Amino acid sequence: MVRALCAALAMCVLNAGCGSDPRPAAAPASETGTGAAAAAATPPAPVPPAPAKAEAPAAxxxxxxxxxxxxxxxxxxxxxxxxxxxxxxxxxxxxxxxxxxxxxxxxxxxxxxxxxxxxxxxxxxxxxxxxxxxxxxxxxxxxxxxxxxxxxxxxxxxxxxxxxxxxxxxxxxxxxxxxxxxxxxxxxxxxxxxxxxxxxxxxxxxxxxxxxxxxxxxxxxxxxxxxxxxxxxxxxxxxxxxxxxxxxxxxxxxxxxxxxxxxxxxxxxxxxxxxxxxxxxxxxxxxxxxxxxxxxxxxxxxxxxxxxxxxxxxxxxxxxxxxxxxxxMLALEDTRIAPERKPHPRGLFTGSARCAECHAKAYKIFEKSMHAKALDTLKDIKSHVDPECLSCHTVGYHYEGGFTSAAVTPEFGGVGCECCHGPGAQHVEDNETRSIERGGEEGCLECHTELRSPAFNYKEYFRRIAHPED
The missing domain is CATH 3.60.21.10 (Metallo-dependent phosphatases)
Known part of the structure; x- marks a missing residue:
């Protein structure tokens, strides 16, 4: 009885060992040799090459x-x-x-x-x-x-x-x-x-x-x-x-x-x-x-x-x-930033109102022009204390007897007659021998620069202020 049981156990162990081998089975025997010999003689299947690594794109x-x-x-x-x-x-x-x-x-x-x-x-x-x-x-x-x-x-x-x-x-x-x-x-x-x-x-x-x-x-x-x-x-x-x-x-x-x-x-x-x-x-x-x-x-x-x-x-x-x-800061500095004023070679300024006494028709045209309102436009944008702006929006700002401030010299506010025609005090005193300047494009270009007035055209702009020589 014991001998029979041992024989059965041995058979089970043998069968388990043969069935658990994970390796591929050997090739079957050929007509001319054993299975092991035939497997050794057969060359292995070619291994495909690994795909080439793609080059990293340049940074x-x-x-x-x-x-x-x-x-x-x-x-x-x-x-x-x-x-x-x-x-x-x-x-x-x-x-x-x-x-x-x-x-x-x-x-x-x-x-x-x-x-x-x-x-x-x-x-x-x-x-x-x-x-x-x-x-x-x-x-x-x-x-x-x-x-x-x-x-x-x-x-x-x-x-x-x-x-x-x-x-x-x-x-x-x-x-x-x-x-x-x-x-x-x-x-x-x-x-x-x-x-x-x-x-x-x-x-x-x-x-x-x-x-x-x-x-x-x-x-x-x-x-x-x-x-x-x-x-x-x-x-x-x-x-x-x-x-x-x-x-x-x-x-x-x-x-x-x-x-x-x-x-x-x-x-x-x-x-x-x-x-x-x-x-x-x-x-x-x-x-x-x-x-x-x-x-x-x-x-x-x-x-x-x-x-x-x-x-x-x-x-x-x-x-x-x-x-x-x-x-x-400009307003606080006031006199420290004012220009050093010099005498004008043609004398002192008189103000556009004095010009109106003899040139009434021309003055009426001036009154309606943007030139007359030039200082007011600076006040609107808070630039009426800026010397760089005042030089082109007032009369005689860089000269003795010209504009200093709206409070002190209001008669010289705006682009008055004397901006184009020069100081008129001597002409007022003696209009027969003391003439005024005619003005012209050259004088306009001192303020109507490419930077400040890029659309300036002399002929077109002059039509807006043209006035009779009365």
Whole structure:
């Protein structure tokens, strides 16, 4: 009985072992050999090659370079005429729109010459422009000869209080500005590494007290090692276009050169050696930018943007408020910003009302003209204390005996007869031997400039004020 049970168990173990082998079964025996021998003789089935790995697409980089300069104190259109373009409030909107479209991959630079000439009003403008630049966000600002003319001490004091406005110049040495000028900057524009430096033309600052300027080529070449390893290298060249072209060729490692001191209108990108040379134009009338893109190992391609900052572009309300604050400072400064008045070679002014005594018909036409209301238009926009506006909206503002204020000399408010015909006091005293000037287009163009009156046409405008010689 036990022997029979053991035999049965042995048979079960044998059967279980044969049925649990997970390996493929051996090939059946051929007619000429055993199954094991035949399996060894048969070559294995070919293994298909692994699919080739697809190459990773080249990484594409993009960055937007916004550039401006040669503002020369032009904060905002005065509103005297339709079609005026430019202004920092519109520029801030232009910048914010590009910043949003670029996803923040944006670099914003300025060529310098924020103000036009040394004066107390220019100092107030310099302060205001820096505040606006703080608000808008600038990555590199150069300084020009017009800015330095304000004095190193004044400029340094304003910049120390606004260190977030980075002044970037490699070849300029001004003792008072040693703590605020840096030779270059590296900007990370959402993964795009941008190198920015500035160079100033030594000729433009020659003879300025306390200002030393190294040769641009030497100063630029000294930065070649620092510029290496960046994705994009930008030179802000405070120079006229011919000098900037020479620097671009001599230095050879810049991708973009922003220049154009004295260049009235923006220029399309110009290939100079391996660089693109651009100029923003004067007075900030246009918003200019380059949309740059490239694949790793390739060169930069670009889209050129030039947009007239016109009336359809919304004004940034924060910048508008800063300009209002500036106008408030003008009112407080009063006599400190008034011009130094000089004698007029043709004598004193008399006022349009005196002209009416003999020229009644001409005066009636004048009364109904916009010229007669010129001072009122300044009051409407709170610019009636701005010397730059008063010079074209009053009689004799820069001369002895002319307009000083609406309260003191109201008879000289508006564009009176003597704006076109010259001082009339001597003519009133002796109209037989003391004649007045006839006026003409040349005199009109002193105020009706392209910036202030872009649609001005002498023949058309003169018809509005034409009057008989009675």
């Amino acid at each position: 594409r980089k993009s960055v937007t370079l916004v550039y401006g300069g040669e503002l020369q104190g032009y904060l905002t259109p005065c509103g005297c005429s339709e079609g005026m373009i430019g202004g920092l409030a519109r520029r801030a909107t232009f910048l914010a729109d590009l910043r949003q479209k670029s996803g923040g991959a944006l670099v914003n630079v300025d060529l310098g010459n924020l103000v036009k000439e040394p004066s107390r009003q220019s100092e107030l403008k310099f302060m205001t422009i820096l505040e606006i630049y703080l608000l808008a966000g600038f990555d590199a600002v150069c300084l020009g000869e017009r800015d330095l003319a304000l004095g190193g001490g004044f400029v340094a004091g304003e910049l120390i209080n606004r260190r977030e406005v980075p002044i970037v110049i490699a070849n300029l040495k001004v003792e008072e500005l040693a703590d605020v000028i840096r030779p270059f900057r590296t900007i990370d524009a959402k993964g795009v590494k941008v190198f920015v430096t500035g160079l100033v033309d030594p000729e433009l600052v020659s003879g300025m007290t306390g200002v030393a300027c190294e040769a641009p080529r030497a100063a630029g070449m000294a930065l070649a090692a620092q510029a290496a390893g960046h994705d994009c290298r930008v030179l802000v060249a405070h120079a006229a276009l011919p000098e900037a072209r020479a620097w671009a060729r001599e230095l050879g490692f810049f991708d973009i050169v922003v220049a154009g001191v004295g260049q009235e209108d923006p220029t399309a990108p110009e290939k100079v050696g391996g660089a693109l040379l651009v100029a923003p134009g004067v007075w900030g009338k246009y918003g200019c930018a380059l949309r740059l893109s490239r694949e790793d190992g390739g060169g930069w391609t670009y889209e050129f943007i030039k947009e007239a900052l016109g009336e359809t572009l919304a004004a940034n309300p924060n910048v508008v408020q800063l300009i209002k604050d500036y106008q408030g």
